[in-house]
Amino acid sequence: MTTDPASATSVAAVPSPAGPTDSSAPAAVAAPATGSSTGATVQFVGLRRTFGATTALDGLDLTVNPGELLALLGPSGCGKTTALRMLAGFETPDSGQVLVDGEDVTRIPAHRRDAGMVFQSYSLFPHLNARDNVAFGLKMRKTGKVERHRRADELLELVGLPTHGDRYPHQLSGGQQQRIALARALALQPRVLLLDEPLSALDAKVRLNLREEIRRLQQELGITTLFVTHDQEEALSMADRVAVMHAGRMEQCDTPAELYARPATAFVAEFVGTMNRIPGALTEGGRTVELLGQRLPVDGTTELRAEVDVLVRPENVLVTAGGGQGAVVTGTTFLGASTRLTVQLPDGTALKADLSTHDAAELPAGTGVTVSLPERPVLVDSRR
Amino acid sequence: MAGVTASALNTEGRPAPSTANGPGPAGARGGVLAGLSRIRWGRGTVLLVAGLYFLVPIGTTLWFTVDNSPQGFSLDAYRQIFTVPGLWPALQLSLLLAAGTIVLVYLLLIPAVVAVRLGSPRLRTVVELTCTLPLVVPTIALTAGISDVLRWCNDNLAPTPFYATFLDAQNANFPVVLLLAYVVMALPLAFRTLDAGMRALDVRTLLEAAQNNGASRGRAIVTVILPNLRAAMLNTAFITLALVLGEFTVASILGYVPFAVWIVNGNSAGQGPVTVAVSIVSLLLTWLLLLVLSIGSERRGRAQAQH
Numbered sequence: 253m254t255t256d257p258a259s260a261t262s263v264a265a266v267p268s269p270a271g272p273t274d275s276s277a278p279a280a281v282a283a284p285a286t287g288s289s290t291g292a293t294v295q296f297v298g299l300r301r302t303f304g305a306t307t308a309l310d311g312l313d314l315t316v317n318p319g320e321l322l323a324l325l326g327p328s329g330c331g332k333t334t335a336l337r338m339l340a341g342f343e344t345p346d347s348g349q350v351l352v353d354g355e356d357v358t359r360i361p362a363h364r365r366d367a368g369m370v371f372q373s374y375s376l377f378p379h380l381n382a383r384d385n386v387a388f389g390l391k392m393r394k395t396g397k398v399e400r401h402r403r404a405d406e407l408l409e410l411v412g413l414p415t416h417g418d419r420y421p422h423q424l425s426g427g428q429q430q431r432i433a434l435a436r437a438l439a440l441q442p443r444v445l446l447l448d449e450p451l452s453a454l455d456a457k458v459r460l461n462l463r464e465e466i467r468r469l470q471q472e473l474g475i476t477t478l479f480v481t482h483d484q485e486e487a488l489s490m491a492d493r494v495a496v497m498h499a500g501r502m503e504q505c506d507t508p509a510e511l512y513a514r515p516a517t518a519f520v521a522e523f524v525g526t527m528n529r530i531p532g533a534l535t536e537g538g539r540t541v542e543l544l545g546q547r548l549p550v551d552g553t554t555e556l557r558a559e560v561d562v563l564v565r566p567e568n569v570l571v572t573a574g575g576g577q578g579a580v581v582t583g584t585t586f587l588g589a590s591t592r593l594t595v596q597l598p599d600g601t602a603l604k605a606d607l608s609t610h611d612a613a614e615l616p617a618g619t620g621v622t623v624s625l626p627e628r629p630v631l632v633d634s635r636r
Numbered sequence: 637m638a639g640v641t642a643s644a645l646n647t648e649g650r651p652a653p654s655t656a657n658g659p660g661p662a663g664a665r666g667g668v669l670a671g672l673s674r675i676r677w678g679r680g681t682v683l684l685v686a687g688l689y690f691l692v693p694i695g696t697t698l699w700f701t702v703d704n705s706p707q708g709f710s711l712d713a714y715r716q717i718f719t720v721p722g723l724w725p726a727l728q729l730s731l732l733l734a735a736g737t738i739v740l741v742y743l744l745l746i747p748a749v750v751a752v753r754l755g756s757p758r759l760r761t762v763v764e765l766t767c768t769l770p771l772v773v774p775t776i777a778l779t780a781g782i783s784d785v786l787r788w789c790n791d792n793l794a795p796t797p798f799y800a801t802f803l804d805a806q807n808a809n810f811p812v813v814l815l816l817a818y819v820v821m822a823l824p825l826a827f828r829t830l831d832a833g834m835r836a837l838d839v840r841t842l843l844e845a846a847q848n849n850g851a852s853r854g855r856a857i858v859t860v861i862l863p864n865l866r867a868a869m870l871n872t873a874f875i876t877l878a879l880v881l882g883e884f885t886v887a888s889i890l891g892y893v894p895f896a897v898w899i900v901n902g903n904s905a906g907q908g909p910v911t912v913a914v915s916i917v918s919l920l921l922t923w924l925l926l927l928v929l930s931i932g933s934e935r936r937g938r939a940q941a942q943h
């Protein structure tokens with residue numbers, strides 16, 4: 253929940269969908285990907301799946317564009333893995349369809365699905381060394397040994413482990429194992445790459461590194477990729493688009509910047525980035541809302557009762573010293589360029605406000621302040 | 637005699653690891669040291685008693701084989717091993733039965749363990765209970781049951797075409813009846829070792845990874861799960877081998893002469909020292925096998941732990 257929105261979105265803002273003919277990719281690197289260089293379109297249509305009393309997927313609709321990296325983001329247990337496993341063929345929907353390039357693959361068994369997958373847990377075959385792990389799929393396809401090893405070495409090079417071919421999984425670190433797993437997933441030149449929280453078992457630094465590398469590879473290969481994560485920072489920083497899931501449904505699917513700036517629902521607003529809830533009252537039949545002595549237009553239309561919460565990002569809260577509002581700074585957290593103030597309103601509501609560290613220096617804990625919001629449409633939600 | 641072989645197997649292999657971690661952590665101070673030495677005394681006593689319990693019978697057995705009363709020390713008993721009549725056929729039968737039992741146990745249990753692991757974890761209890769059942773049924777009861785069934789078959793199958801099959805199953809060169817009994821008796825330990833090996837694997841993820849790489853379900857099991865079960869399978873094989881080599885009751889009552897029965901028969905027929913010498917050699921061999929096995933698995937364990 254500590255996203256620095258500026259840095260989080262900047263990576264994704266780089267012009268992304270690497271086209272099928274990405275000339276910047278070195279020839280040697282592009283070679284192993286020949287089959288997959290045209291990304292496939294993936295569509296989930298009304299996917300529904302229940303396990304006993306649990307509804308894992310509750311009518312999921314989603315389209316992934318060719319060559320794009322789409323992050324499936326959502327809290328634990330919201331059905332992300334189930335959705336991914338349906339595309340990989342490990343799970344069958346109770347109803348609904350999975351389409352790849354318009355073709356229904358729901359009935360195709362997993363081993364003919366043409367979707368490379370990297371698993372959340374370490375999944376390398378313990379009895380095979382890295383090279384043979386990567387070459388496993390080629391062996392299943394009866395590719396000759398020489399060719400198999402040549403391709404495997406190529407892929408090991410691609411994931412930055414050219415000298416680790418002879419190591420066994422237990423001789424590799426977690427990050428290295430996931431790189432090999434990535435190479436293995438790419439070995440059969442799949443039309444779709446599936447990543448199920450591949451970084452969640454790794455420590456922070458390795459995670460950052462590997463994140464960038466996965467993104468680089470994905471763009472070079474132009475392969476349609478579904479990346480499951482519950483880490484919003486990961487999703488925002490890597491993906492072309494982020495699909496936020498909640499309780500088996502799609503809440504919103506948008507670019508990271510849109511998602512952050514214009515969350516479609518209160519769930520998205522609070523799940524992505526940090527969000528304040530400030531009590532307010534609807535006026536003018538729900539077209540405006542009054543709070544903090546201001547009257548602001550409401551974003552979108554609402555069917556809510558008069559008592560609402562207004563949702564505001566910390567960086568959109570304006571704090572000035574003095575004034576008769578009766579708000580008090582109760583704490584400050586230094587974040588580098590910015591500082592996060594915790595401000596208590598007279599009614600007891602605690603707010604987070606991000607100010608430049610320079611401005612925040614004037615407002616130590618205990619200072620009486622006035623809180624206001626910029627004159628922009630605001631998002632409202634029913635009061636909690 | 638049969639009992640000696642089997643029980644010594646389980647116990648001889650064990651003491652080694654417990655002595656290996658003998659000295660406590662260095663740098664312990666004052667009162668801790670006193671406590672430690674007390675613990676060491678306690679340990680020493682236990683070890684001594686346990687050691688005596690196993691070593692004295694083996695020692696006296698050994699003495700029996702090399703002590704040729706009037707003349708004194710003699711290795712004759714061991715020399716006779718190579719010439720004594722009946723040993724090789726008996727050993728051959730036992731090894732054949734062991735091989736058959738191992739194969740059958742694999743065929744029965746590996747699919748069962750895989751299925752339980754993948755299909756329905758709840759079924760695991762049922763399978764485990766079923767496999768444990770032979771432990772609570774006394775061997776003698778099992779044998780009595782088998783005898784009854786055989787007698788019934790003999791009385792009722794004679795006019796049917798199954799009679800030939802029935803007789804084949806009791807062929808003294810390869811008694812299928814005995815084989816089946818051994819499979820039942822091997823189930824408890826075999827299930828446990830295989831199940832433990834299986835639990836050490838993330839079977840589901842491994843299978844899915846293999847399928848994701850283009851292997852069908854069956855092929856994935858053969859190419860990915862089985863190779864990783866190798867250690868457990870080896871364990872199962874050794875334990876089953878030890879069991880079959882040492883089994884006396886069923887074979888003897890049903891009237892077959894595998895290894896253990898031969899030893900006992902020979903003993904009462906006045907070939908005492910040779911048969912006992914044979915059992916000592918077999919004890920040593922099995923013990924060596926188990927040692928190799930435990931060293932092997934320890935090394936594996938250490939390699940895994942490094943990760």
Ligand SMILES: Nc1ncnc2c1ncn2[C@@H]1O[C@H](COP(=O)(O)OP(=O)(O)O)[C@@H](O)[C@H]1O
Nearest residue numbers: 303306307308327328329330331332333334335
């Ligand atoms: N094989 C299964 N059996 C029973 N329940 C399952 C199974 N797979 C998933 N579930 C349930 O479905 C829900 C969604 O699971 P999952 O897709 O793994 O969520 P996520 O990956 O988003 O954390 C969870 O409540 C989970 O407990």
Ligand SMILES: [Mg+2]
Nearest residue numbers: 332333334449
């Ligand atoms: Mg999951």
